[in-house]
Amino acid sequence: MQESKAEALAKLRKDLKEMLVKDLSLEDVNPEDIKDDEILFGEGLGLDSLDAVEIVVLLQRNFGLEIKDMNKGKEVFYSIDTLANYVYENTKSET
Amino acid sequence: MSKEEHTKKRGNRLGLAIFRASLKIFGLSGTYGLLYFVCLYYLAFDRIAVASSMAYIRRRFKKQSYLRRLIGVYRIFINQGKNLIDRYYLISGLGGFDIELSGYDKLNSLLGENHKGVILLTAHVGNWQVAMTALEKLGRTVYLLMRPEDNAAVKEALNIDNESRRIRIISPESYLGGVVEIMNAINSGSIVSIMGDRSYGQNSFEAKLLGDRVRLPYGAFTIAAAAQCPVVVLLSAKLSEKKYVVDVSQIIEPVQGPKAEKQEKIKGSVQEFAGMLDNYAAQYPFQWFVFGDIWEGNN
Numbered sequence: 001m002q003e004s005k006a007e008a009l010a011k012l013r014k015d016l017k018e019m020l021v022k023d024l025s026l027e028d029v030n031p032e033d034i035k036d037d038e039i040l041f042g043e044g045l046g047l048d049s050l051d052a053v054e055i056v057v058l059l060q061r062n063f064g065l066e067i068k069d070m071n072k073g074k075e076v077f078y079s080i081d082t083l084a085n086y087v088y089e090n091t092k093s094e095t
Numbered sequence: 096m097s098k099e100e101h102t103k104k105r106g107n108r109l110g111l112a113i114f115r116a117s118l119k120i121f122g123l124s125g126t127y128g129l130l131y132f133v134c135l136y137y138l139a140f141d142r143i144a145v146a147s148s149m150a151y152i153r154r155r156f157k158k159q160s161y162l163r164r165l166i167g168v169y170r171i172f173i174n175q176g177k178n179l180i181d182r183y184y185l186i187s188g189l190g191g192f193d194i195e196l197s198g199y200d201k202l203n204s205l206l207g208e209n210h211k212g213v214i215l216l217t218a219h220v221g222n223w224q225v226a227m228t229a230l231e232k233l234g235r236t237v238y239l240l241m242r243p244e245d246n247a248a249v250k251e252a253l254n255i256d257n258e259s260r261r262i263r264i265i266s267p268e269s270y271l272g273g274v275v276e277i278m279n280a281i282n283s284g285s286i287v288s289i290m291g292d293r294s295y296g297q298n299s300f301e302a303k304l305l306g307d308r309v310r311l312p313y314g315a316f317t318i319a320a321a322a323q324c325p326v327v328v329l330l331s332a333k334l335s336e337k338k339y340v341v342d343v344s345q346i347i348e349p350v351q352g353p354k355a356e357k358q359e360k361i362k363g364s365v366q367e368f369a370g371m372l373d374n375y376a377a378q379y380p381f382q383w384f385v386f387g388d389i390w391e392g393n394n
Contacts, residue, residue, distance in 0.1 A: 025354030041271065049272030050298060050314060053321040056278045066282065073275040 005088070012084040015062075020080075023058050024051050036081045044079075052077060063087050118184060123336055126180050127173075134172035138165065148172070150388035154305040155376050170381040177333065178222045178384070185225060192337050194229040198344025202327055203233060205346070211324045212285040216315045216347070216368060218292040219384045220375055221331035226341040227262060227288070236261045236285040240273060274318065281322045288329070289315040291368055292385050300362045301393065302369035305376060308393040309369070316364045319349040320357055326364070328371055332379045345371055 017031035024047070038044045041052070055077065059065040065087065067073045076086040110133070117126040137144050145168055152167040159167070184190055205213060212235065217223050230237055241264060265273040265280070265287070280287050291312060298317075299310035319326045328345040347367055350360035376383055 023354075048298070049274050050317045052271040052274045053278060053318050056275060057321045060282075066279065067275055068279060070270055070275055074270045077271065 008092075009084050009088055012087055013080050016080055016083050016087070019058055019062065020055070023054050034080060036084075037079050040077055040079055040083075055083075059087070063091055065090050114180060115183060115187075118180065118187075118189060123180065123184060123190075127177055127336075130173050130176040130180075134169055134176060137172055138169050144172070144386070147386040147388065150390065151305070151376075151383050151385065154307055154390065155380055155383070157306070167381065171383065174333070174381050175384050178225075181222060181333070182224055185228065190337075192225060192339050194225070195334075195338070195340045196229050196232075197340060197342045198327075199232075201346070202343045205325060205327070206233065206235060206284070206286075209324070210284060211322060212281045212283070212287065213324050214281070214315050214319050214322075214326045215286050215288040215329050215343075216291045216326050217288060217329040218290060218372060218375075219386075220292075220372070221341075221379065221382050221384075222333060222339060223329065223331055225339055226329060226331035229339075229341045230286065230343075231261060233286070234261075236263060236280070238263050238265050238277070238280045238285055238287045240265050240267055240277065240287060240289045242267060272314075277318055278322060281318070281324050287318075289318075291315055292372070293387075293389060300365045302362075302366045304369045304372060304390070307390045309390050310393055311365050311369060313361050313365050316347070316350065316361045319347075320351065320361065323349050323351075325349060328368065330371065330375050332375075332382050 013036055014031070017034045020026065020034070021029055021031050026045075029045075034045060041047045041049075047055075056067065059067070067076060076082055114126060114129065117129055121128075145165075148168045148171050149164065152164045152171070156164055156167060181192065185192065202213070215230075215237070217226075227237060227239070239262065265276045267273050269276070277287050289312075294310045294312040298312055298314050300313050301308050302311050303309070304311075315326055326347040326349070327343050328347065329341065329343050330345075331339055331341045333339050347364050350357050350364065352360065
């Protein structure tokens with residue numbers, strides 16, 4: 001059971017990296033260049049608030065997820081790891 | 096001196112108290128009369144205020160003499176004073192205004208056919224605070240995206256703390272510029288109002304306004320593109336002592352496509368908005384309250 005969670009999270013991280021690079025048209029960045037724990041906004045990957053809009057849409061479109069709470073957003077948008085965990089925790093009942 | 100310092104607050108408690116008392120005793124017309132003297136003082140002694148308005152006037156009236164331009168600045172000061180008086184008149188319950196809402200049916204049907212909300216793009220022209228009160232009849236919550244330092248004055252002007260009002264504030268200084276809250280508001284069918292005339296140097300595209308290059312923020316169009324909701328331009332003007340017109344008939348559709356293509360289209364949307372401001376300035380030349388040289392450094 002634990003292993004399948006690890007596998008699911010690994011797949012989610014990979015998918016999310018690909019989605020970010022594609023949807024945000026990140027130039028000169030390959031999905032595999034993004035570290036799992038790299039900070040997404042500001043220093044780190046260097047995304048800005050308007051990229052956040054795209055991530056909000058990306059979560060809605062691909063996973064049917066909406067972040068209602070600002071504090072939750074801060075936690076979720078921290079890195080690929082936190083994003084993947086959030087998606088996993090909120091969609092696992094569907095899979 | 097920074098731009099923020101240029102936008103220092105003017106007027107003191109005594110002055111405001113005099114205006115408020117005058118409003119109760121002499122009514123609107125009588126109180127407007129005081130403005131002609133007060134604004135003359137600012138015209139003579141407040142060089143920063145004059146320069147911040149002159150930046151617009153000299154572009155709007157390119158062929159006029161300095162003296163005529165100075166009279167233009169004086170008229171803008173007076174109209175700004177009337178706006179402030181009108182806001183107080185409205186919130187203190189002394190009376191109301193006849194507000195003609197142009198494009199109301201269009202906006203209402205847009206909200207009706209779409210489960211999402213809309214972005215309301217406005218500017219510091221006319222009396223947008225009074226205009227906001229006119230939108231209450233849409234029955235939707237209106238979120239204003241504004242910096243905390245502007246909150247106090249706007250909260251007072253719009254009586255936002257009053258629970259019965261459906262106007263709320265989102266701070267662009269909250270996490271990620273408030274985009275999560277903005278997206279939630281749009282997705283829940285609310286209206287999000289964003290100022291489109293000052294970029295503060297970030298997230299802006301160049302456009303031509305009154306013949307010169309200026310940088311205008313594109314955030315509203317990026318959010319609209321992501322949420323696939325329309326941008327409704329709100330421009331208001333004072334027509335007479337007790338009459339305003341609020342125009343929400345101009346709509347800019349959200350752009351679509353890959354990011355590079357989308358960016359180009361958004362540049363077009365920014366220019367479209369600049370064109371609307373051009374037209375506004377042509378129609379209501381003395382209701383332009385974007386104080387500061389927004390063209391500075393772009394030409």
